[in-house]
Amino acid sequence: MPxxxxxxxxxxxxxxxxxxxxxxxxxxxxxxxRAQGLLQAFRPYSDSFDEIARNLATRCDPELHPLxxxxxxxxxxxxxxxxxxxxxxxxxxxxxxxxxxxxxxVDAKAYEQVTFMFIGRRGRDYFLRxxxxxxxxxxxxxxxxFGEVARKISALLTHEFINGECDEIILxxxxxxxxxxxxxxxxxxxxIEPIEKIGDSKxxxxxxxxxxxxxxxFVLPKFIEVRxxxxxxxxxxxxxxxxxxxxxxxxxNAEDVMRRLTLLFNKTRQSIITKELMDIVNGTEALRxxxxx
Amino acid sequence: MLAVKEEVDEVVAPGELGxxxxxxxHVPFITLLMPGELRYTKGGVERRYIISGGVAEVREDxxxxxxxxxxxxxxxxxxxxxxxxxxxxxxxxxxxxxxxEFEELNRRLKLAQVRAGVKE
Numbered sequence: 001m002p003x004x005x006x007x008x009x010x011x012x013x014x015x016x017x018x019x020x021x022x023x024x025x026x027x028x029x030x031x032x033x034r035a036q037g038l039l040q041a042f043r044p045y046s047d048s049f050d051e052i053a054r055n056l057a058t059r060c061d062p063e064l065h066p067l068x069x070x071x072x073x074x075x076x077x078x079x080x081x082x083x084x085x086x087x088x089x090x091x092x093x094x095x096x097x098x099x100x101x102x103x104x105x106v107d108a109k110a111y112e113q114v115t116f117m118f119i120g121r122r123g124r125d126y127f128l129r130x131x132x133x134x135x136x137x138x139x140x141x142x143x144x145x146f147g148e149v150a151r152k153i154s155a156l157l158t159h160e161f162i163n164g165e166c167d168e169i170i171l172x173x174x175x176x177x178x179x180x181x182x183x184x185x186x187x188x189x190x191x192i193e194p195i196e197k198i199g200d201s202k203x204x205x206x207x208x209x210x211x212x213x214x215x216x217x218f219v220l221p222k223f224i225e226v227r228x229x230x231x232x233x234x235x236x237x238x239x240x241x242x243x244x245x246x247x248x249x250x251x252x253n254a255e256d257v258m259r260r261l262t263l264l265f266n267k268t269r270q271s272i273i274t275k276e277l278m279d280i281v282n283g284t285e286a287l288r289x290x291x292x293x
Numbered sequence: 294m295l296a297v298k299e300e301v302d303e304v305v306a307p308g309e310l311g312x313x314x315x316x317x318x319h320v321p322f323i324t325l326l327m328p329g330e331l332r333y334t335k336g337g338v339e340r341r342y343i344i345s346g347g348v349a350e351v352r353e354d355x356x357x358x359x360x361x362x363x364x365x366x367x368x369x370x371x372x373x374x375x376x377x378x379x380x381x382x383x384x385x386x387x388x389x390x391x392x393x394e395f396e397e398l399n400r401r402l403k404l405a406q407v408r409a410g411v412k413e
Binding site: 045208 | 348357
């Protein structure tokens with residue numbers, strides 16, 4: 001049985017850890033709130049861009065702009081894989097990594113070549129350890145610089161796609177559904193798929209100002225950028241949410257451990273007292289017996 | 294970012310080829326936007342914003358204005374905006390970059406002009 005002092009030391013160490021976890025939870029809560037606000041304002045904007053880009057893809061000949069290219073053979077796949085830089089966020093990264101492992105060993109078999117681009121340290125480290133071919137990685141992406149990062153990445157991806165270095169680009173990230181639920185999402189970034197036609201009616205073409213090619217030249221690259229920004233923001237928001245609930249759980253577990261340790265502490269103390277009492281009683285008993293003789 | 298979402302009667306926006314107005318029943322239309330003033334009326338009340346350019350889409354009686362930046366004219370500090378405009382004009386005088394940079398500068402100039410309340 002551990003000594004009283006050992007138990008006491010253990011309790012205070014658990015208490016300290018719990019305090020840290022509580023603080024981390026509060027920090028995540030604040031960050032989550034900020035990111036969620038950003039995300040909620042961003043979603044309608046990026047959805048509109050989505051809509052416009054897909055409408056354009058439906059109405060325009062793929063010849064008109066290199067980003068409208070729809071390769072017939074999809075051989076080279078580029079996965080853009082978003083994880084967090086830091087751990088302590090429950091199964092946020094591990095679930096995503098597991099899903100992508102299955103994806104690679106099942107769905108990606110259809111492609112001749114699969115390359116990765118990593119946003120976030122965790123995913124990169126995992127796959128680099130397994131010698132996965134990576135083109136580029138981005139670490140240290142947060143709520144403040146994601147726009148800039150998205151611009152860089154989109155320029156790179158656009159370049160690769162136009163040059164035929166990849167035929168398909170898929171974004172993999174945690175979609176922020178709510179603070180309690182984040183959904184792993186595979187989302188095709190390029191090529192831009194036209195909207196399925198409803199009925200026979202040919203979609204009415206737009207009037208373009210100043211001209212069709214100018215509009216395409218502005219909208220399509222911007223669309224890629226906005227789409228990436230959105231995905232990164234979803235991932236960041238999800239990360240904070242995941243960390244918050246992980247820390248919440250950890251705080252609760254620490255509470256349990258502390259309760260058990262306190263119980264053990266009291267039991268030990270009790271038994272020591274009992275033992276001491278018994279010694280005293282035995283001692284006096286022995287004295288009294290000795291005196292009677 | 295989503296700034297406003299409203300049921301409106303009319304929208305007037307600064308298109309690349311000049312200002313244009315949209316009323317219900319407009320044909321599908323897509324245009325690039327210049328930095329300038331965006332106005333819309335709703336029940337006779339007019340609201341104004343200053344936008345930094347972008348793209349607008351009109352489809353099925355819906356106007357989507359997609360812009361990088363939007364400001365309420367009332368929140369603009371006129372004095373600061375003027376100073377910024379002067380700085381850009383100064384930069385333009387000593388300009389020696391390529392065409393792309395010139396276009397970028399020109400855009401900034403337009404925005405600064407609108408913000409400072411100077412008409413072209």
